[in-house]
Amino acid sequence: MNFSSLVRQHWAALRALLVLTMIVGLAYPLLIWLIAQIPGLRANANGSIVEVDGRPVGSKLIGQSFADSDGNPLPEYFQSRPSAAGDGYDPMATSASNLGPESIVDTAGDPSLPEDDNGAKSSLLTLVCSRSAAVGALEGVDGSRPFCTGDGVGAVLSVIGPRDSRGNVVQPTRVVSVNQPCDTTKTPFLDTYEGVRVECAKYGEDYSVGQIVPIRGSAPADPVVPPDAVTASASGLDPNISIAYADLQVNRVAKARGVSADLIRQAVADHSDGRSLGIFGEPRVNVLELNLELDQKYPAKA
CATH class of the missing domain: 1.20.5 (Single alpha-helices involved in coiled-coils or other helix-helix interfaces)
Structure with missing residues (x-):
């Protein structure tokens, strides 16, 4: 060339x-x-930015936290869905937990290390249980759910013993509450299982040799705390909550703001939207818009 x-x-x-x-x-x-x-x-x-007195306070499209500096929910505000985005509600790290329905056994942490760096990891079941218990305590309602212990972890046993041809334990010789590591001052959520005393889990022991058995318990089939109050969205930044979750929070917000619950319910109704195009999704409430209107109309009591 x-x-x-x-x-x-x-x-x-x-x-x-x-x-x-x-x-x-x-x-x-x-x-x-x-x-x-x-x-x-x-x-x-342009991001649907919401401004108050010329200052941006959030976006109608992005969920955010309404908590104090220690992470405690502020009682005068409606709370958003839980978030798995970064450390929570981080628009630069939008994500889900990637935990599925089979995630029911926690990873125990090393008790000799600090709690925030001991390697512990909660299963999806325990995350749901702990969130439900926390919401129940905040709203003054029953936060119990099926397959959850009273202290807010997954009610799961490892049943160890001889098995039949299908892999089911036929005669338990040892039973461990795998999500409840505890000492002699505490007891497992269940005393016995098929006549065998239930033990607490111990760090470092492998309980996968047993048959993993979730225990339903006596919680109602239809929990008071709705699903969106205990599960994060796929993005971790859902700006909306369900009508049921908003209704659950009405009395707390009304008390914190010193107004009647009927006024708060009307505000919820004013910020509620139906299904998209009438068929997609579920009716919802935009949390940021609702909280901003409440700040304007009914400021929290000092």
Whole structure:
């Protein structure tokens, strides 16, 4: 290949690069931006930022925490769904827990290490149980759920003993409450299982040799605390809660703000939306918009 042919090929490649850069790098993004500024699309495209007195306080599209510096829920505010995004409600780390329905056994932490760095990891079941117990305590309702212990962990046993051809233990010789590591001052959620005393879990022991058995318990089949109060969304940033979860919080918010529950219920109704296009999703309440209206109309008591 002679020098002139080499120059022509490189010049053609350079022209193609310039043309594609103009189209893909400039013209196309500009077109999409202009379309996004059409009325009806503009708010979503610009982040749906909500301002109070000229100061941005959040986005209608992104969930956020309404808690104090120690992470305790502020009683005058409706609470959002739990979040698994980063350390919670982190828009730069949107994510879910990636735990599935078979995640029912906790990973015990090393008791010799600090609690925040001992390797402990809660199962999805224990996360749901602990959140339900916390919501129940906050709202003054029964936070119990099936397959949860009274202290808010998964009610799961490892049943050890001879098995039949299907893998089921036929005669338990040892039973361990795998999600309840405890000492002599505490007792497992269940005294006995099929005549065998239930033990607490101990750090370092492998209980996977036993048959893992979740225990339903006596909690109602339809818990008072709704599902969205105990599960994070796929993004971890859902800005909405269900009507049921909002209703559960009405009395607490009304008491903290010193107004009647009926006024708070009306505010909830004003910020409730039905299913998208009438068929998709569930009716919902935007938490940020609701809390901002309450701050404006019914400031919290000092």
